Each structure stands twice: as C-alpha cells, then as structure tokens.
Amino acid sequence: MGKSVSSNNNQPFVQHDVIAPSRPPSNLVGPVGWVREHLFGGVFNTSATILIVLFLAWVLPPFLDFVLFDAVWTGVDREACIFNEAHPIVGACWAFIKDRFSFFNYGTYPIPERWRVDLFFVLLAISIIWLLKLSLPRRDLGAIYSFIILPVISYFLLIGSPALGLPIVTTNLWGGLLVTVVVSAVGIVVSLPLGILLALGRRSTMPAAQVFCIAFIEFVRGVPLITVLFMASVMLPLFVPREFEPDKLLRALVGVALFASAYMAEVVRAGLQALPKGQYEGAMALGLSYGQMMRLIILPQALKVTIPNIVSNYIGLFKDTTLVVIVGLFDFLRTIETARIDPIWAAPTVSPTGYVYAAIFYFIFCFAMSSYARTIEQRLSKADKR
C-alpha cells in the first residue's frame, strides 16, 4: 500500500509506511487450500473422505453395471433375462418393464377404453401446470378448471356414462398409475378445504365445534393409516345402509381423504397461529364478518406461509397411497408386485428391476414436489426480506 502513516514524524526509528500484508501461505488459498479445508482437514476428515471414496468406488460401478451396462433391453419373456451361456451376467431386466408398461399404467382397464385414461392424464397435467407455473395467465380460471370442471369430467371419463356413449368401466378394473394418481388427486383436493375447516374449528370459540375438531384431529393423527384404511374397508360398509355400500376404491378414498385432512388441519393451524393478532383485530375493526375476515385477510396470509408444509404433506400423502393395497386396490406398487412374481417373467433380476423402476417413479414425483416447495419458500423469504 505504501501510504504514509504520519507526514510530520521524522523519527528515524518510526516506520513511515504500512507494510503490505504478506500473502497467505499458498496451501491455504486457491484450489489447494479448498481441498485441504474441505476434504483433508485433520485425521478424522481425511479418513472420512477416504472411506467415502472407497465406499462409492465399491457401490457405484456395480450399480451402474446392473442398471445400464449389463441390462437387458429387449425380450418378450423370461428367456431374455435368465442366466445362460450366451450371457452369464445379466443386469436389470428392462425388457420386463417395457413388456408390462401398460399394465403398470392402467392395471386391467379395458384396452379399447384406455384412451380415456390417457385423456385424463393429459387434462390433469394441464391443470397442474396451469396452477403451479406462476407466470401463466388467468390462474383463477385454472383453479376453477382444476377443482370444479376437471373432477366432473374425470368422473364421467373414467367411470363412463352410457348417455355420452362411454361404456361403464367398474373401479375393480382400475389399476396401476391410474389408481395411484386418482387416490392422491382426491386426497389432495379434499384434504385442503377439509383441513382448513378443521383448523378453523379447532381455533374457534364455540366449544362444540372445538371439541369435535380436536377429537377428530387427535384421533386420526394418533393411529396408523393402515388402521384407518382397515376401518374404512371393514367398518364403513357396516355403517351405511346396504343399498349404499361403497365400492373398494371409494372406501380407500374416504380413508385417505380423512387421514390427510387431519394432518392438513395441523399444518394450517400452525399457519394461523403464526399470524399476529393484530391482523384479526384489524379485520374486525374494519367491520368484516367472520367469513370475510377469513377469506380476505387471514387465510391468504396463513396459507402463504404454510405452502412449503402443505406441499410436504402432499408428498407424504403421495407416498402413503401405496398403502391402499391393504383394502385390495391395485395401485402402482401393487401392479409391480404382481408382475414381478408372474411366472412368465420369473428371472433372478426381475424383482430388483421392478423395485428400481418403482423407486425412480416415486423419486421423480416426490423430488419434483419438494423442489417446487423449496422454490416457493425462497420466493416467499425474498418477499419478507424487503
């Protein structure tokens, strides 16, 4: 730097200039320093790094060999994937997935009617993109489309309506991805409004509503989903008159929706509690009615801060849909379980292949949801940081 410290100091033993700081040792800065600090700082860190590298070297190559390099891509039955002289090492049997792909998607939905399922998937995809992509126009119309129009269309599309020329397809033929998507979509659409109602009831000043909501929420959250599904499957038919006996899918839908609502209620309650009391008092001072206060002031703010939690609740719900096999539904995972023990495809690597496929499927959906939640969280925290 060389800047003079003091101009009128002429003592010979006084340092006149600031000595430029010397550079840090070269092994503490730059890539070398980074590696030293982040990989080999101390005995413990170094051994951890070496162990992890060894572990990855031990696990990754066989995994890649199995999934990609030794995998079988074509074939029509187990012959393609069994060990023999022609190929002594057989990796993942993707031919099996290819062969059973439509079974995983539609279950036993009649083949000539499968276009209806495809159309349903397309309509659903439109609704999801319309709602989630914040830059798209008229997202209020998107909400009406998703929550009112789409359910009605889907009902007639999937079940059928002879008046419209669509043959009836009973729900015991549904299966695979279709069931997983229907159960999670119904759970997602029903649990939010029901959860909001329960949360408002729990915080209300009316003792009857409060007691009922607390009892319901704590009861459902205290028991495993399996027992709720058992209840929906064996007790629900007892509780309704004989002529209204619900089919299996409806029973599972009721169980999943009630279960998800109780969890959603607690998430929404946390959001409501996070709001300062002044918001309520301000709304009341303006003379808004309870409904107006909730709709215009409280809920928009409370739901906004809980969006990440709501989404992680949805992820849990999506994963939990795998449990509907307990009431005899053929969801996505169950179709894989069924196909993997089918003698036509009995080969040693078929089971792991099925599980890897299921894992990829669930991971993509859940990871996409949690990434979306993270993006929203960052957006919201940006808004709070003004």
Added chain:
Amino acid sequence: MVDPRLSDAPGSQPAKVSPWRDPRWRSYAFQAVLMGVIGFLVYEAFSNASENLKRQKIASGFGFWDTNSGFPISFSIQHYSEATSTYGDAFWVGMVNTLLVAAIGIVLATFLGFIVGVARLSKNVLVAFVARWYVEILRNLPLLLQLLFWYNAVLKALPGVKDSIRLPMNSFLNTRGLTTPRPIPEDGLGWVGLTLLLGLVLTIAVRIWARRRQESTGQLAPVGWISFALLVIIPSLAFVVAGKPLGFDVPQAGRFNIVGGLVFQPEFLALLFGLVLYTAAYIAEVVRAGIMAVSHGQTEAAYALGLQPNITSKLIVIPQAMRVIIPPLTSQYLNLTKNSSLAVFVGYPDLANVFTGTVLNQTGQAIEVVGITMLVYLSISLSTSFVMNWYNRRVALIER
C-alpha cells in the same frame, strides 16, 4: 338523524340487536346444528351397523377374547401355542412384537439420524454430499417400497443355509435370517444387574449434587469419571467377582442346518432395517434444523469467552439445539411406532398384522378388533404427547 348506537350515553343499555345478528345467538344456533348433524350421523351409523351385523349373523361383543385362537404366530418372545392360547394371548404377542421392533428401531434410528444430521453440516463436502443424498433418496421413496425391497430383493435373495455368509462373532446370515450367539444368563447375573442399577441411581444422584454444588459454589466435580466408575468399572468388577455368570449358546454350522443361537427372522430384519433407515433420514433433518436454529452469535460469544470448540458444542450449542430438536424428534418416534404397522406387508407378526389381520379374518368382529387396535396406538400417541407437553413447558424459554 343520529344513529342511536352512536349517541348512547355511558352506562345506558346497549342497543337491541335481533338474535339473528347477535354473534352469541348465532354461535349457539350453529353449535346446535353441528351437534344435531353429528348425533344424526352417529345414530344412523349405529342403527345401520346393528342391522347389518344382525343380517350377517355376527354377534358383537368381546366373547372372542377368551376363545382358543388356533393359529400359529411365527415370532413371539413370550409363550404362545396355537393349541392352547386365546385371541387375548395373540393380542399380547402382537403388542409386545410391535413394542419390541419400535423400541429397537427408535434407538438405532436415533443413532443413525444424529450421525447423518451432523454429517449434513460437515465442512467436508464429500461427507455432506453423501448425507444429503441419503436424506433426499430415503425421504422421497415410500416406506412400503423400501420394506418390500429389503424383504424381497435383499433378504430373500441371500444365499441358502448351506452357503451362509459368515459374520464376525460367530454369526451367520442366510435366507432364514440372522443367527447370532444367544446369551444365557447364569446364577449371579442378577447381582451384576443390581450393581448396574445401583450405579445408575447413584450416578443420577451425584449429577444432581454436582450441579447444585456448582450453582452455589462454582466448584466443578469430576462427574464424568465418577459416572464411568459407577456405571462401567464397578459392574465389570462385580461381573468378574461373580464368576462371569453369562454364557453364550454359539450357533454351530452343520452340513444342512445351523444349530443353536438366536435367530432374527428376515421379516423382523426387513421391518427393522426399513424403519430405521427411513426414520433416520427424517431425524437427520430434525437434528440439522435444531443445530442451525442456534444462532451463530452464540458460538462466537463462546469463542470470545475463550471456550474451546468441543466445550462450546457441549455446553452452548447442544443444550440449545436439544430444545428445538426434542419435540419433532418425539413425533418421529411416534411415526416410527405407527409405521411399524407396515409389518403386515412383510409378514412380521406385529399388532396390526396379528390382530386386524388374522384375528379379524377368523372372528369377523370388525368393530371390536379395529377399535381395540386403534385404541392401543391412540393411547401410545396420546400418552407420549402428554409427556411431551409437560417437557415443553419445562424447557420453554421464559420470555419476558
């Protein structure tokens, strides 16, 4: 004209409001309607249920409890035989099995979860990377898929008995499960246990005394060494003095079978593995959030006071982080307990499997069986949350 409500003199009667606009009356009316609707639904459900049960000729009641069950259970700690035991016994077997897998699972998941949670915050990028992807992958896959994978693709694919994998300490891993030496208590082990118990009580007493003394005089006591002596050295001495009263039934590999030892069945192992790995991913996130919740200023202040890093984390960071960690940690423990009901899918005889599975199928007593099962899980959950509320009140920061 002036609104009469605005011109009210102080102390005069409030203006009359029609009951329809009075919030009090409206709330009464709403609650009456709500209770009416709930009452109607409950009444309908009961009358339909009794009619349906009558038609299906199912007698309700708990008479089945003392009837002979007549089905085997593949895994039980206590005595159970299909010839003599009742449905009530089957219930207790299921309950003990649920508690067993939950207890072991909670201990292991806590260990793994804390390690992964701390590893996620590690400065070592490789460690943090592996921990992060462990959490991401395990949390984003359904537990059922993981259980089926462990059971069908890993444990069922192990070699047969003849080619068992040999593990250290005379253990064998094969398609029938994990065989380890079975500890056999001999005479005198009770005394060693008593010493250990006494040591535990004394340790707690010493800790309380040491803290009181430190708070009043500021003097530190060597609590760590005293605890070590009371809990490890004295019981080990007692063990030696009593003549090492613990034998092992070591499994012997024969030509076609493994004789002796303690066998952990693949069903149990798969359930335990799945639950531990899945819950540990959630616990890791809880731990990470707890540590990050302690503001950096706390650590800096501790360094400024001259505390060393390990003392800082022991006395400053961990106590504050635990306050944040413990409530969600307990709910993870509850989740693990509730998730153990997925035993149904791998065939481990837990409460849900034995009771809502086999017993329900054999007796057809849907309402009673599902009701009892739910009651058990509910009482576990509610009692835990009561304890947690008490704890939270105790450790909550007293704010001005």
